[in-house]
Amino acid sequence: MNPAQDEIRFQVIWSNLIAIVEEQARTLMRTAFSPVVRDSGDLSAALFDRAGNMLAQAQTGTPGHVNSTVAAVPQMLAVHPAETLEEGDHLITNDPWIASGHVHDITVTSPVFKDGQVIGFFACTCHQLDIGGRGQGPDGASVFEEGLAIPVMKLMRKGVVNDDLMAMIRANVRTPDEVEADILSYVAANEASAQVLVEAVAQLGLTDLEAVGAEILARSRAAMIAEIRKLPKTSASNTITLDAFGTPITITCTLTIGEDEVLLDFAGTSPSHPKGINLVYNYTNAYASFGARCIIGASVPNNSGSLSTVRVVAPVGSILNVTRPNPVSARHIIGQFLPEAVLGCLAQILPDKVPAEGSAGLWGIQLRGGPEVARHFPGDWQGPAWETLFFNAGGGGARPMADGLSTTAFPSGVRAMPVEVVESHAPIVLWKKELRPGSAGDGTFRGGYGQSIELATRDGSPVALFAMFDRTTVQAQGRQGGTAGAMGALGLASGQPLQPKGVQIVGPGERLRFEVPGGAGFGDPALRDPQARARDRHSGLEPG
Secondary structure, eight states, X not given: OOHHHHHHHHHHHHHHHHHHHXXXXXXXXXXXXXXXXXXXXXXXXXXXXXXXXXXEEOSSSOHHHHHHHHHHHHHHHHHSOGGGOOTTOEEEEOOTTTTTSSTTEEEEEEEEEETTEEEEEEEEEEEOSOOSTTOSSSOOSSGGGSSOOOOSEEEEETTEEOHHHHHHHHHHOSOHHHHHXXXXXHHHHHHHHHHHHHHHHHHTTOSOSHHHXXXXXXXXXXXXXXXXXXXOSOEEEEEEEEOSSSSOEEEEEEEEEOSSOEEXXXXXXXXXXSSSOOOOHHHHHHHXXXXXXXXXXXXXXXXXXXXXXXXXXXXXXXXXXXXXXXXXXXXXXXXXXXXXXXXXXXXXXXXXXXXXOOOOSOOOEEEEESHXXXXXXXXXXXXXXXXXXXXXXXXXXXXXXXXXXXXXXXXXOOOOOOHHHHHHHSSEEEEEEEEOTTOSOOSSBOOOOOEEEEEEETTOOOEEEEEEOOXXXXXXXXXTTOOOOOOOEEEETTSOBOOSEEEEEEOTTOOEEEEOOOOOOBSOGGGXXXXXXXXXXXXXXXXX
C-alpha cells in the first residue's frame, strides 16, 4: 500500500472511532434518567487504549469531565489492571481525587474484549444529581459530609451487577430508583459502544488498537508541538478575583511557552478554603489545560497525546490542589474561571486572538422540596421529596472580530434545558426566562447578554436553594478598551436579597429571581459599527 492509501485508511479508521464515541455520548443522553445528562449533556464519553491513554472523545461533554477522565482511567486500571478483568466487568468510582473533583460525578470504565483479550476501554463520567449527604453545595466542612464515596471497585462482574454495592448506593440517596437507573445507563452506553468497536475493528482489518492508537497519540502530540513552536518563547502572568464567601479569592496564573510545551503555573493563588469550593488537581488540570487549548492548537484533536504538551502546576494546599478531606462539592465555582485566568495570559501574547472575559461560571439553579424542607414551616405541605438542577448561562466575552454570544455556556459547554423539561421534572414554574437588558459590556464588539429568571414552586410550598453563583461582586473585564459586563444578583420578588453561595430555605409563596451576569466588550466603544449599535437599540436590550 502506498503512502496515500495508508493515509486514507488511517483517516477512515479515525472517522470510525470519532463516530463511535459520538454515539456513546448520544446513547448516554437517550438512556439516562437524570435531565442534567439527558438534556444538558453534563457528561464525558471517550475511548482509551489498553494502557489507559485517551484516543478519542465525543464533542458533547464538559472539559471538567473529559479531561479529568483522562487522569481517572489510568488510576482505575492501577487498582484493577487490564489483565485481571473479564468480559462483562465494569469499574466504577466517584472518588474526587481520582475522577472529576466531587462525589456528584460518577465514572464508569468498561473493558473492550476481542478474541478474549482487552483491546481498549470505554469510559464515561456523568453528573449525578443526588449522591446523598447534604446535597451539592459549598456548605460542607469536609468531603465526608458531601455524599456517598465509592472507591474504585467492580460495579459488575462478568455481566452481573454488584448487588451489595447497589444496595449501599440506594440506601444513601434520596431518589434511589433514578440513581440506579442512571448508573446502569452508563454501563449500557459503554457496552453498546464496545460491541460497535469490535465490529469496526474486524471490518477495518485490525487485530487491536495498539498501532493505530500509537499513531493517533503521536500525531496529536506532534501537531501541538508544531503549534507551540509558532509562538514567541515568552511568559505572561494574570490574576483574576472571584467572590468566594465575602472574602475575595485570587487566581494567579503564569503561562510560559517553551520549545515543546506550555507551562501553566498557579503559584500565588489563594490557599484552600474552609467551604466546599476547593479543587482537586485533576479538575484544575482539566479546565486550565482547556483554556490553553482554546487558543493554542484549537483544531488538534483532544486526547492524551495533545494534552501531554500542556503542563499544569498548582501548589499543594492552594484552593486549586487540596488534599483529603477538604470539602470540594462546589469546585466548579472556581474551576470554570480557570480558562479566564489562562486566557488573560494569552491576551498579552496574542492580543488579537483572545476574547474578553465572559460570565464563565454556570448559574446552575439547584432546588430541593418535600419533607426535608417543609418541616421548617408550619402547615400541611404534602408531597414527596424532589430535587432538581438546571443550568443557566450568562453572556460570553466579545470576540476580537465579533460580538460575544449571549446566554452561552463557556467554558463548560453544557446545554440549557427547555423550560418544559424543567417544569415536568420538578413541581416548579418558570415565570420569566429572558435576555437581560443592559447586561452586555460595550465595545467595538459587544459582549453577550446574560438572562433574567423568575421561578416559584407550583403549589407555593417552601423550597431549599443550593446557591453556587459567582460574579456578583466582580464583573467580567473587557479587553482593549471594551467595558465590563454586568454583575449577577439574586433575591426574592419580595425584595429580600439572597446570598450567592450556600443553602438557603425560601418560605411558602415566594418567587426567586436571578440576574445572570453579562460578558465584557472588546475594543473601543466609539469604533462600534453604527448599524450594529442601531440593532442593539432596536432589540430593546440597550437604551434608545
